Amino acid sequence: MSGYDSNPFAEPVSDNPFNDPSVTQVTNSSVEPVDQYNPFPASDGLATQTTPAAPSPFQPAVLQPSTEPSPQATAAAAQANLLRQQEELERKAAELDRREQELQTRGPSGKENNWPPLPKSFPIKPCFYQDFSEEIPPEYQRVCKMMYYLWMFGCVALFLNLLACMAFFFTDAKQGVGFGLSILWLILFAPCSFLCWYRPVYKAFRTDSSFSFFFFFFVFFCQVVIFIIQAVGIPDWGNSGWITAFIAFKENTAVGAIMIIVAILFTMCAVLSVILLKMVHQMYRRTGASFQKAQQEFSQGVLTNKTFQTAAAGAASSAAQGAFQANN
Template identity: 55%
Template sequence: MSKYTSFPEPGDDHNPFQDPSVTQHSSNTDYPTLDLYNPFDTRAPGPPPPYEATPPSAPPPAQTPPIRTTPTEPRNYGSYGTQSAVNATTADLLRKQEELERKARELERRERELDSHARGTGSSRQNNWPPLPSFCPVGPCFYQDINVEINQRFQRTVTIMYYFWMFSAGTLIFNLISCLALFCVDVQNGVGLGLAILWLVLFTPCSFVCWYRPVYKAFRSDSSFNFFAFFFIFFAQVILYVLMTIGIPGWGFSGWIVGLYALKKKVAVGVIMLLNAVLFTAQAAMGVVMLKKVHSLYRQTGASFQKAQAEFATEVFSNQAVRQAAANATASAAQGAFTGAR
């Protein structure tokens, strides 16, 4: 025992677990271990039961991790206020996109206008209205291109005014046909037929020059003077349309009074003249509507009577003929004063 109670020498290579008594006890499987034997159990007297090795338990089955799937439907994780802000931002972006597209169209129109300037003779444009054939000895008198010269906001209005002028010219042609039909059944209506020819020849070009061209130039260059010229002349034209609709006998207009009179002479001629009266009525109503429409647009453009006066003075004094006439008048007055003084 002194061997196990004393410390071994440093050079002594001795393993205490290799003792025969220890190895004999570990090789004996008839004795249980301490975790199975209870010496205080009085219900089973006698020696402890032999030791039985428990079979190793099977390892738990490996659990497959759950598969994460991406939801197919978008979920709104924000509040209602956040969603409203997103919608407002989207609407603002769409509005800005529309404004940019409108500006791009306006820039393209300006480019076409510059191209038309370059294609013109020198710095002016070639006249293209009225569209006469090449063999005609008289050429076009005006240049007109609504898509190029008129702002996109006013193109529809100017186009309607152009079609309205064409409708007025067509109504006067039909008025001439109606008066000719009445003259065929009543030869005493020769004055009306003559006046119908005069109105057609006079009103068709004069209406184009006196009220359509002013409204065209007013929207083209935002001219207050042309706006006022249009209002004054077109108002008189609307009053004349009302007189055409009434149809006073002997005035050369196939209105309601003359139409009812022709209906007593011959039904077919009366029907033709009453149709002409309907056209005159529509023409007068359309004239009132367009007058109000142009006046509302005129108020949006910022034109005024003061601007019209300034434009008129500028155009008058910039006219070479007016300046020459004023210079001649001044020279004549000075010469007369000098002669009188002598």
């Protein structure tokens, strides 16, 4: 009878797919469906912390547009560079000129020239450096100063000789030759005596140079002879010596007296020059200088001279070219 108890109008159990036990177990379960599942549930007792991302040390690459300079811009940049280089070269050239002028105004010791003592506003600058207490040893300072005073004394005598010859020319027109020669002797002997025998003896005492001593002895001996000739006073030679003074004294007493004074000065120059020559020679013998040292100094000075080197190179080049052309 069990078969009669079932509802004949009910759907068969096997025909309803939702009556499957596996499906009914899932639908009746308390587990949340997959589409409602939250993988990050909020925790009640814990605070949510977020850690910020560290900034990247690298900058994002930015592509710059490639722009090539135009030919006009390149030419302008090259011209500006050339102008800048030209200005730099001109500045360096001006600096070299300034340094060269400074070196020209300095003596061999590298100090500023102080002789002749001229005012700073004077257009001509000093040509030499001279300091007896600094450059000359104490044992030579006295003689070196006496040589300097002798040079100044000789210049004064030449100037007075010019005045005496001029006065003689005013009284006798035939003495024009002597007056002209007196002007020449003053212009010639005053600077040449300073350069040819005073500066060499100054350098000899300063550097103990054998070559400077020998050069001084040769030139100063000629100077002694000139002083003697001037003291004698040969007529028409431009010297107010003793002979010329006596001739002028017969024609004009005042002119003759002036010439006698000049003759006395020339005589004093001759005597002092002989005495100083002997004193310098004695000091020269004590310094240990010799002719061999003078030759060695001369050869070294000539070989290291730039002018001599340039002249020798030019002569060698000309000789080589001449020999090459002759062989051809």
